[in-house]
Amino acid sequence: MNVLDKAKILAEAGGYDSCGPKQCEVKIKEGLGGIYNAQTEHKTCKIFKTLMSNSCKFDCKYCQNATGCEKKKVKYKPEELVTLFDYLHKNLAVNGLFLSSGVSGDPDKVTEEMIETVKILRFQKRFNGYVHFKVLPGTSKELVKQASELSTRMSINIEAPNSSVLNELSSCKDYKSDIIRRQKWISKLNLGGGQATQMIVNNLATDKEVLKMTDWEYNELSLKRVYYSSFRPVKGTPLENEKAESLSRQNHLYNVDFLLRSYGYKLKEVNPIMDEGMLPKEDPKLAMAKANFQGAIDVNEASYEELIRIPGIGPKTARRIRGGNKIRKYTDLHKLGGWVKRAKPFIEVNGKRQKMLTEF
Ligand code: SF4
Numbered sequence: 001m002n003v004l005d006k007a008k009i010l011a012e013a014g015g016y017d018s019c020g021p022k023q024c025e026v027k028i029k030e031g032l033g034g035i036y037n038a039q040t041e042h043k044t045c046k047i048f049k050t051l052m053s054n055s056c057k058f059d060c061k062y063c064q065n066a067t068g069c070e071k072k073k074v075k076y077k078p079e080e081l082v083t084l085f086d087y088l089h090k091n092l093a094v095n096g097l098f099l100s101s102g103v104s105g106d107p108d109k110v111t112e113e114m115i116e117t118v119k120i121l122r123f124q125k126r127f128n129g130y131v132h133f134k135v136l137p138g139t140s141k142e143l144v145k146q147a148s149e150l151s152t153r154m155s156i157n158i159e160a161p162n163s164s165v166l167n168e169l170s171s172c173k174d175y176k177s178d179i180i181r182r183q184k185w186i187s188k189l190n191l192g193g194g195q196a197t198q199m200i201v202n203n204l205a206t207d208k209e210v211l212k213m214t215d216w217e218y219n220e221l222s223l224k225r226v227y228y229s230s231f232r233p234v235k236g237t238p239l240e241n242e243k244a245e246s247l248s249r250q251n252h253l254y255n256v257d258f259l260l261r262s263y264g265y266k267l268k269e270v271n272p273i274m275d276e277g278m279l280p281k282e283d284p285k286l287a288m289a290k291a292n293f294q295g296a297i298d299v300n301e302a303s304y305e306e307l308i309r310i311p312g313i314g315p316k317t318a319r320r321i322r323g324g325n326k327i328r329k330y331t332d333l334h335k336l337g338g339w340v341k342r343a344k345p346f347i348e349v350n351g352k353r354q355k356m357l358t359e360f
Pocket of ligand 1: 060
């Protein structure tokens with residue numbers, strides 16, 4: 001099989017891993033699936049995302065690469081993948097590589113080939129762009145370290161919020177030793193782009209369980225990002241007849257994730273809006289304001305932390321208000337970037353709520 005035929009199969013197979021920036025959903029295709037525009041730390045990056053091999057000895061029930069699935073199994077040699085990437089880099093302005101793999105045998109052997117690929121790219125081809133290196137379950141500590149020295153970002157997918165959910169999905173991955181232990185190793189390494197992970201959102205776990213694990217990952221392991229992927233049944237897998245999970249559930253988890261990660265919300269603020277462990281259908285920030293606020297907030301007196309919890313007021317507007325811009329009427333808030341309609345039910349000025357647009 002020639003390299004381009006392999007590329008089509010392996011890049012398509014890599015698309016099931018959403019452990020990349022949120023914008024890493026397909027935006028562009030250059031005739032070869034697997035090339036995405038992604039927002040990395042400081043700039044937009046055109047990333048080629050692929051597997052080294054789509055053959056895997058594990059039996060994750062949702063995965064088309066798992067053992068027993070009737071897919072054509074292919075594998076790059078390091079030199080083949082380097083030649084292909086070098087071509088994409090020079091001719092299609094691809095400036096990032098997201099490299100993952102199925103675990104066809106010994107995870108260290110597969111990882112050595114992945115490392116070899118990145119080494120050739122770095123030292124022979126002088127490629128100094130973005131490399132996201134997927135750590136495979138079971139990889140040795142020494143190889144994780146070696147890979148980190150060549151990579152911008154690393155990730156290992158936890159897939160589930162706890163071991164009992166993972167046990168439902170796979171009979172051979174050990175949550176603590178195969179995954180969490182390796183996340184702990186990565187968190188101690190010096191990576192410019194930090195560490196990320198992915199969780200599958202499905203009917204085996206509640207939003208509360210998912211967010212509890214997310215919170216732990218951010219606070220205990222300093223992860224840069226947790227990505228959520230709504231379960232989609234894949235033909236040829238044991239779960240092919242199961243119902244797909246809604247994308248809106250995934251989006252609500254992203255909304256709360258953003259509040260935890262970027263706004264400094266605490267998980268205990270999210271818990272009161274959950275019903276039987278599930279987030280409400282409405283916007284989580286709005287639901288939390290309704291559940292947690294005791295009366296209206298005086299925008300000129302409020303702290304930064306109070307301001308960013310008001311629906312319609314984000315960090316930029318909150319900073320402008322705290323920076324000395326007084327709010328005398330709704331239009332002042334609008335000028336500072338606030339969304340008046342959203343904020344209105346929750347705010348007051350000098351003890352008064354505004355009755356007319358021009359005054360409080
Ligand atoms: S370890 Fe990864 S590639 Fe292998 S079966 Fe599980 S999800 Fe698929």
